[in-house]
Amino acid sequence: xxxxxAFAAEFWWTAPVLAGAGAVSVLxxxxxxxxGGRRLGYDAARLDLQAAQRAATEARLRVRVARAELAxxxxxxxxxxxxxxxxxGARRALREAEAGARAAAASVRAxxxxxxxxxxxxxxxxxxxxxxxxxxxxxHEAVVARWMAYExxxxxxxxYPTIGDARDPSTAAFLLALDEARQARPDPARRVAxxxxxxxxxxxVRLERAFxxxxxxxxxxxxxxxxxxxxxxxxxxxxxTAQQVIALSADALDxxxxxxxxxxxxxxxxxxxxxxxxxx
Numbered sequence: 488x489x490x491x492x493a494f495a496a497e498f499w500w501t502a503p504v505l506a507g508a509g510a511v512s513v514l515x516x517x518x519x520x521x522x523g524g525r526r527l528g529y530d531a532a533r534l535d536l537q538a539a540q541r542a543a544t545e546a547r548l549r550v551r552v553a554r555a556e557l558a559x560x561x562x563x564x565x566x567x568x569x570x571x572x573x574x575x576g577a578r579r580a581l582r583e584a585e586a587g588a589r590a591a592a593a594s595v596r597a598x599x600x601x602x603x604x605x606x607x608x609x610x611x612x613x614x615x616x617x618x619x620x621x622x623x624x625x626x627h628e629a630v631v632a633r634w635m636a637y638e639x640x641x642x643x644x645x646x647y648p649t650i651g652d653a654r655d656p657s658t659a660a661f662l663l664a665l666d667e668a669r670q671a672r673p674d675p676a677r678r679v680a681x682x683x684x685x686x687x688x689x690x691x692v693r694l695e696r697a698f699x700x701x702x703x704x705x706x707x708x709x710x711x712x713x714x715x716x717x718x719x720x721x722x723x724x725x726x727x728t729a730q731q732v733i734a735l736s737a738d739a740l741d742x743x744x745x746x747x748x749x750x751x752x753x754x755x756x757x758x759x760x761x762x763x764x765x766x767x
Contacts, residue, residue, distance in 0.1 A: 637705075672690075
Protein backbone atom coordinates (compact mmCIF):
# COMPACT_ATOMS: atom_id res chain seq x y z
CA UNK A 488 0.00 0.00 0.00
CA UNK A 489 1.19 3.50 -0.74
CA UNK A 490 2.74 5.00 2.45
CA UNK A 491 0.47 8.04 2.36
CA UNK A 492 -2.71 5.98 2.18
CA ALA A 493 -1.37 3.65 4.88
CA PHE A 494 -0.90 6.68 7.10
CA ALA A 495 -4.34 8.03 6.17
CA ALA A 496 -5.97 4.69 6.97
CA GLU A 497 -4.52 4.79 10.47
CA PHE A 498 -5.17 8.49 11.01
CA TRP A 499 -8.69 9.12 9.65
CA TRP A 500 -10.43 8.43 12.94
CA THR A 501 -8.66 11.30 14.71
CA ALA A 502 -10.67 13.85 12.72
CA PRO A 503 -13.98 13.34 14.56
CA VAL A 504 -12.06 12.76 17.77
CA LEU A 505 -10.29 16.10 17.54
CA ALA A 506 -13.53 17.78 16.50
CA GLY A 507 -15.13 16.39 19.65
CA ALA A 508 -12.19 17.62 21.69
CA GLY A 509 -12.77 21.08 20.29
CA ALA A 510 -16.42 20.98 21.34
CA VAL A 511 -15.46 19.98 24.86
CA SER A 512 -12.84 22.72 25.14
CA VAL A 513 -15.18 25.42 23.85
CA LEU A 514 -17.79 24.45 26.43
CA UNK A 515 -15.12 24.60 29.13
CA UNK A 516 -13.95 27.99 27.91
CA UNK A 517 -17.50 29.36 28.13
CA UNK A 518 -17.90 28.08 31.68
CA UNK A 519 -14.57 29.51 32.81
CA UNK A 520 -14.70 32.80 30.92
CA UNK A 521 -16.60 34.53 33.72
CA UNK A 522 -14.09 33.43 36.35
CA GLY A 523 -11.97 36.56 35.90
CA GLY A 524 -8.64 36.96 34.20
CA ARG A 525 -8.93 40.52 32.87
CA ARG A 526 -5.31 41.21 33.89
CA LEU A 527 -4.04 37.81 32.79
CA GLY A 528 -2.56 39.01 29.52
CA TYR A 529 -1.03 42.11 31.12
CA ASP A 530 0.51 40.18 34.00
CA ALA A 531 1.89 37.56 31.62
CA ALA A 532 3.38 40.29 29.41
CA ARG A 533 5.09 41.86 32.43
CA LEU A 534 6.59 38.49 33.39
CA ASP A 535 7.83 38.04 29.82
CA LEU A 536 9.42 41.48 29.91
CA GLN A 537 11.20 40.69 33.17
CA ALA A 538 12.53 37.43 31.71
CA ALA A 539 13.69 39.24 28.56
CA GLN A 540 15.46 41.87 30.66
CA ARG A 541 17.26 39.17 32.64
CA ALA A 542 18.29 37.46 29.42
CA ALA A 543 19.57 40.76 28.03
CA THR A 544 21.64 41.37 31.17
CA GLU A 545 23.16 37.90 30.87
CA ALA A 546 23.87 38.49 27.18
CA ARG A 547 25.69 41.74 27.93
CA LEU A 548 27.75 39.93 30.55
CA ARG A 549 28.72 37.28 28.00
CA VAL A 550 29.92 40.06 25.68
CA ARG A 551 32.14 41.49 28.42
CA VAL A 552 33.59 38.08 29.18
CA ALA A 553 34.23 37.41 25.49
CA ARG A 554 35.97 40.77 25.08
CA ALA A 555 38.16 40.10 28.09
CA GLU A 556 39.08 36.66 26.78
CA LEU A 557 39.92 38.09 23.37
CA ALA A 558 42.05 40.85 24.90
CA UNK A 559 43.95 38.28 26.93
CA UNK A 560 44.59 36.08 23.92
CA UNK A 561 45.68 39.05 21.79
CA UNK A 562 48.16 40.00 24.51
CA UNK A 563 49.30 36.39 24.71
CA UNK A 564 49.70 36.24 20.97
CA UNK A 565 51.92 39.30 21.10
CA UNK A 566 53.98 37.66 23.82
CA UNK A 567 54.10 34.40 21.87
CA UNK A 568 52.08 32.37 24.40
CA UNK A 569 48.86 32.10 22.35
CA UNK A 570 48.17 30.69 18.91
CA UNK A 571 46.55 32.53 16.03
CA UNK A 572 43.78 29.91 15.93
CA UNK A 573 42.90 30.70 19.56
CA UNK A 574 42.65 34.40 18.77
CA UNK A 575 40.47 33.69 15.75
CA GLY A 576 38.21 31.49 17.84
CA ALA A 577 37.89 34.20 20.48
CA ARG A 578 36.96 36.73 17.81
CA ARG A 579 34.21 34.41 16.56
CA ALA A 580 32.97 33.93 20.11
CA LEU A 581 32.85 37.69 20.62
CA ARG A 582 30.87 38.18 17.39
CA GLU A 583 28.41 35.49 18.46
CA ALA A 584 28.06 37.06 21.91
CA GLU A 585 27.45 40.48 20.38
CA ALA A 586 24.83 39.05 18.03
CA GLY A 587 23.16 37.39 21.00
CA ALA A 588 23.15 40.67 22.90
CA ARG A 589 21.55 42.47 19.96
CA ALA A 590 18.88 39.79 19.72
CA ALA A 591 18.24 39.99 23.46
CA ALA A 592 17.90 43.78 23.27
CA ALA A 593 15.42 43.41 20.41
CA SER A 594 13.46 40.91 22.49
CA VAL A 595 13.25 43.43 25.34
CA ARG A 596 11.87 46.04 22.97
CA ALA A 597 9.32 43.59 21.62
CA UNK A 598 8.26 42.55 25.13
CA UNK A 599 7.87 46.20 26.15
CA UNK A 600 5.56 46.69 23.18
CA UNK A 601 3.57 43.65 24.32
CA UNK A 602 3.18 45.14 27.78
CA UNK A 603 1.85 48.38 26.30
CA UNK A 604 -0.53 46.49 24.04
CA UNK A 605 -1.75 44.36 26.97
CA UNK A 606 -2.27 47.48 29.09
CA UNK A 607 -4.37 49.03 26.33
CA UNK A 608 -6.26 45.76 25.94
CA UNK A 609 -7.42 45.89 29.56
CA UNK A 610 -10.09 48.39 28.54
CA UNK A 611 -11.51 45.91 26.02
CA UNK A 612 -11.86 42.97 28.40
CA UNK A 613 -15.19 43.80 30.01
CA UNK A 614 -16.81 41.09 27.88
CA UNK A 615 -15.61 37.75 29.35
CA UNK A 616 -15.31 36.32 25.84
CA UNK A 617 -12.79 39.02 24.97
CA UNK A 618 -10.47 38.21 27.86
CA UNK A 619 -7.01 36.80 27.17
CA UNK A 620 -7.57 33.10 27.89
CA UNK A 621 -10.83 32.73 25.92
CA UNK A 622 -9.20 34.53 22.99
CA UNK A 623 -6.18 32.22 23.09
CA UNK A 624 -8.45 29.17 23.24
CA UNK A 625 -10.48 30.50 20.32
CA UNK A 626 -7.30 30.98 18.28
CA HIS A 627 -6.22 27.43 19.17
CA GLU A 628 -9.57 26.01 18.07
CA ALA A 629 -9.48 28.05 14.86
CA VAL A 630 -6.23 26.33 13.83
CA VAL A 631 -7.68 22.90 14.63
CA ALA A 632 -10.77 23.75 12.56
CA ARG A 633 -8.60 24.79 9.61
CA TRP A 634 -6.72 21.52 9.83
CA MET A 635 -9.93 19.51 10.12
CA ALA A 636 -11.16 21.14 6.91
CA TYR A 637 -8.45 19.14 5.15
CA GLU A 638 -8.63 15.95 7.20
CA UNK A 639 -12.39 15.54 6.75
CA UNK A 640 -12.52 16.40 3.04
CA UNK A 641 -11.17 13.59 0.80
CA UNK A 642 -11.00 15.95 -2.19
CA UNK A 643 -8.75 18.36 -0.29
CA UNK A 644 -6.52 15.54 0.94
CA UNK A 645 -6.11 14.29 -2.61
CA UNK A 646 -5.36 17.80 -3.85
CA TYR A 647 -2.95 18.59 -0.97
CA PRO A 648 -1.71 15.21 0.33
CA THR A 649 1.25 16.49 2.36
CA ILE A 650 -1.04 18.39 4.76
CA GLY A 651 -1.97 15.00 6.22
CA ASP A 652 1.44 13.34 5.89
CA ALA A 653 3.56 13.33 9.07
CA ARG A 654 6.64 12.53 6.98
CA ASP A 655 6.53 16.00 5.45
CA PRO A 656 8.82 18.31 7.48
CA SER A 657 6.40 21.22 7.79
CA THR A 658 3.48 18.93 8.64
CA ALA A 659 5.65 17.19 11.23
CA ALA A 660 6.48 20.58 12.73
CA PHE A 661 2.78 21.45 12.83
CA LEU A 662 1.88 18.17 14.57
CA LEU A 663 4.59 18.81 17.14
CA ALA A 664 3.28 22.35 17.72
CA LEU A 665 -0.24 20.93 17.98
CA ASP A 666 0.84 18.61 20.78
CA GLU A 667 2.78 21.37 22.55
CA ALA A 668 -0.27 23.65 22.50
CA ARG A 669 -2.43 20.85 23.83
CA GLN A 670 -0.04 20.20 26.71
CA ALA A 671 0.26 23.92 27.52
CA ARG A 672 -3.49 24.50 27.45
CA PRO A 673 -4.80 25.34 30.93
CA ASP A 674 -8.19 24.39 32.31
CA PRO A 675 -10.36 27.51 31.87
CA ALA A 676 -12.60 26.43 34.75
CA ARG A 677 -9.86 27.13 37.33
CA ARG A 678 -7.66 30.09 38.16
CA VAL A 679 -4.78 30.33 35.69
CA ALA A 680 -1.42 31.83 36.64
CA UNK A 681 0.08 34.51 34.35
CA UNK A 682 3.15 32.37 33.60
CA UNK A 683 0.93 29.44 32.65
CA UNK A 684 -1.14 31.62 30.37
CA UNK A 685 1.97 33.11 28.79
CA UNK A 686 3.30 29.66 27.95
CA UNK A 687 -0.02 28.69 26.38
CA UNK A 688 -0.32 31.97 24.46
CA UNK A 689 3.15 31.49 22.98
CA UNK A 690 2.39 27.85 22.11
CA UNK A 691 -0.74 28.95 20.24
CA VAL A 692 1.26 31.55 18.31
CA ARG A 693 3.78 28.87 17.33
CA LEU A 694 0.90 26.58 16.33
CA GLU A 695 -0.62 29.25 14.08
CA ARG A 696 2.71 29.85 12.38
CA ALA A 697 3.40 26.13 11.99
CA PHE A 698 0.05 25.49 10.34
CA UNK A 699 0.44 28.50 8.05
CA UNK A 700 3.77 27.06 6.92
CA UNK A 701 2.40 23.52 6.50
CA UNK A 702 -0.53 24.84 4.47
CA UNK A 703 1.70 26.97 2.25
CA UNK A 704 4.05 24.04 1.68
CA UNK A 705 1.16 21.70 0.84
CA UNK A 706 -0.14 24.14 -1.75
CA UNK A 707 3.36 24.71 -3.14
CA UNK A 708 3.94 20.97 -3.55
CA UNK A 709 0.55 20.63 -5.24
CA UNK A 710 1.78 23.23 -7.74
CA UNK A 711 4.96 21.22 -8.38
CA UNK A 712 7.29 23.48 -6.39
CA UNK A 713 9.76 22.36 -3.71
CA UNK A 714 9.29 24.70 -0.70
CA UNK A 715 12.29 23.28 1.16
CA UNK A 716 14.61 24.03 -1.74
CA UNK A 717 13.14 27.51 -2.00
CA UNK A 718 13.84 28.11 1.70
CA UNK A 719 17.40 26.83 1.38
CA UNK A 720 17.96 29.14 -1.57
CA UNK A 721 16.85 32.00 0.70
CA UNK A 722 19.23 30.83 3.44
CA UNK A 723 16.48 29.71 5.81
CA UNK A 724 18.48 26.81 7.31
CA UNK A 725 15.39 24.58 7.28
CA UNK A 726 16.83 21.11 6.89
CA UNK A 727 18.35 20.65 10.36
CA THR A 728 15.09 21.69 12.01
CA ALA A 729 13.13 19.43 9.70
CA GLN A 730 15.15 16.40 10.78
CA GLN A 731 14.47 17.16 14.45
CA VAL A 732 10.72 17.52 14.06
CA ILE A 733 10.47 14.38 11.92
CA ALA A 734 12.06 12.41 14.76
CA LEU A 735 9.54 13.81 17.24
CA SER A 736 6.37 13.93 15.17
CA ALA A 737 5.23 10.33 15.56
CA ASP A 738 5.32 10.48 19.36
CA ALA A 739 3.64 13.88 19.32
CA LEU A 740 0.87 12.55 17.11
CA ASP A 741 0.32 9.59 19.45
CA UNK A 742 0.02 11.87 22.47
CA UNK A 743 -2.31 14.25 20.66
CA UNK A 744 -4.55 11.41 19.56
CA UNK A 745 -4.70 9.94 23.07
CA UNK A 746 -5.70 13.26 24.60
CA UNK A 747 -8.26 13.92 21.90
CA UNK A 748 -9.79 10.48 22.36
CA UNK A 749 -10.23 11.12 26.09
CA UNK A 750 -11.83 14.49 25.40
CA UNK A 751 -14.16 12.99 22.84
CA UNK A 752 -15.23 10.29 25.29
CA UNK A 753 -16.07 12.95 27.88
CA UNK A 754 -18.03 14.93 25.31
CA UNK A 755 -19.94 11.83 24.20
CA UNK A 756 -20.84 11.03 27.80
CA UNK A 757 -22.09 14.58 28.28
CA UNK A 758 -24.25 14.36 25.17
CA UNK A 759 -25.73 11.01 26.24
CA UNK A 760 -26.57 12.55 29.61
CA UNK A 761 -28.37 15.42 27.91
CA UNK A 762 -30.37 13.01 25.76
CA UNK A 763 -31.44 10.99 28.81
CA UNK A 764 -32.61 14.16 30.56
CA UNK A 765 -34.62 15.17 27.51
CA UNK A 766 -36.29 11.76 27.36
CA UNK A 767 -37.11 11.92 31.08
